[in-house]
Amino acid sequence: MSEGDSTVERIGPLRRVMHGRDPDEAHRASTPLELLFDLTFVVAVSQAAAQLHHALAEGHVGAGLAGYAAVFFAIWWAWMNFTWFASAYDTDDVPYRLLTLLQMAGVLVLAAGVPRAFRHGDFAIVVVGYVIMRVAILTQWLRAAAEHPEGRGGALRYAAGIVVVQVGWIARLWAPGIWAPLTFVVLVAAELAVPAWAEYRGSATHWHPEHITERYSLFTIIVLGEVILASFAAVQSAVSAHGLSPSVLLIVMGGLFLVFALWWIYFTGSDAHLSALRTALTWGYGHYVVFAALAALGAGLEAALDAAEHHGHLSARTGGLAVAIPTAIVLVVLGVLHRVTGTGAVGRGWLVAVGVLVVLALGFSPPVLGVGGAVLGIGLAVAATLAANLAVFRHRAVAAR
Structure with missing residues (x-):
């Protein structure tokens, strides 16, 4: 391989068709982009843990644990969605990298909203960050559906599930009183149900x-x-x-x-x-x-x-x-x-x-x-x-x- 070819290999292609990755691919390791993506979650996790510590120190144990569980679910679920999608459809081309950048921005916005969520129960900024991340992963699933006919059924189910549940999260911002925790539990259950529904009812994704x-x-x-x-x-x-x-x-x-x-x-x-x-x-x-x-x-x-x-x-x-x-x-x-x-x-x-x-x-x-x-x-x-x-x-x- 020439020096020019080696440089192109490191830079990555401008555009390639998004086929499903081979689940039996040898030496499938985490990419530098995945590792960079993980670093944004360092900020989010540290924010959640710091706010839990403050709640414990101030004697607000119950409220602190409830807020922590809610915020950490959003952090973990965003990370998990990206991770499993990347395992199946990582093309590492320019559109994929730019959408990953958008997801990273969403993580940082979510992290910025963690203190308000803990102290005032105001999840507006957290939801904004979550929306940014979900728009990016929705675009990735739609791209997979368009370019990978074998996995189209599952990809479209993932996309539909993301849209429906995300609308629910936005609507929940106006949920009064007891409806706020109740709708949270319902939406968490819906989020967890989407992958099972998409994988069982559609075509299984090629995660490794x-x-x-x-x-x-x-x-x-x-x-x-x-x-x-x-x-x-x-x-x-x-x-x-x-x-x-x-x-x-x-x-x-x-x-x-x-x-x-x-x-x-x-x-x-x-x-x-x-x-x-x-x-x-x-x-x-x-x-x-x-x-x-x-x-x-x-x-x-x-x-x-x-x-x-x-x-x-x-x-x-x-x-x-x-x-x-x-x-x-x-x-x-x-x-x-x-x-x-x-x-x-x-x-x-x-x-x-x-x-x-x-x-x-x-x-x-x-x-x-x-x-x-x-x-x-x-x-x-x-x-x-x-x-x-x-x-x-x-x-x-x-x-x-």
Whole structure:
């Protein structure tokens, strides 16, 4: 290949027909554009986690969790829609790249609206950002329908579903009183139903199983990175104000154990088998809880530091539970996903259950152990849960030989 041809290859074509990608394509890896796209979600995830931390610190636990769940759904769903579409139809030409740029702009608008959504329940800016993203992905599906006859039925169903549900989100801005949360639940259910309807009733899209698992793995790294960054900022603030106290040091150690152990647990199941659509949807949808809980763990560690340093309105026990509850949720959901996909180290239900019970008990223990002791204990309990699962896994593998 000449130097000119190599440059053209790197730049990408101006225009190519949008055919479905080969789901058995070898060495299908995340593209630089996908990685750049993910970086915009760093902003959105950090905004959601920061607002959850502020809500916890101010004692607005219920409202903070509700707002966080709603905002994080919009973030995750936009990312998931792009990811699965790109796995099936990434042409990497100029129109595709420009529409991806539009989606990135929508993510940033959505992120800008997160504080108002949390503090005032005003989702107008979030919806504007969501509309921008949905217009871009709608255009992509219509292009796929026009240029890929084999997948036209499914592509048109995706496009129709996006339009109908998006109109619902816009109309919801005027929903009064109790209708606001009720319509939110209905629209979330409708969003989740669109892919199942399009895939089962139309022609299945050509998403690549290994590419999908890699994309989810990379987003997990991003969320864990947010946990580390948020925790570091909180530790730096505490040390600057009062020095490195024993409680802060224990929280730092416990947080590091937690991030490393949860990373290890997740990546024992990162080669999930997603050949069946039902398994793929269960695995894909289950990651909403995984991602949201991991990001909430960052807010929880910040809240634990606040409680240890007697900032805000958090009791020591609430600070411990702010770490324990998202950790327990991650363990439970990953345990279920590992069993569903037949991969991963934490598919042993009783071991996971014991680990979860210990973690939750430690969440209630700060009046006895202190916040730092509780967080360190939670980190060690997750590490022990991983070690026990790995030991059983290895024993069964040896016995089966």
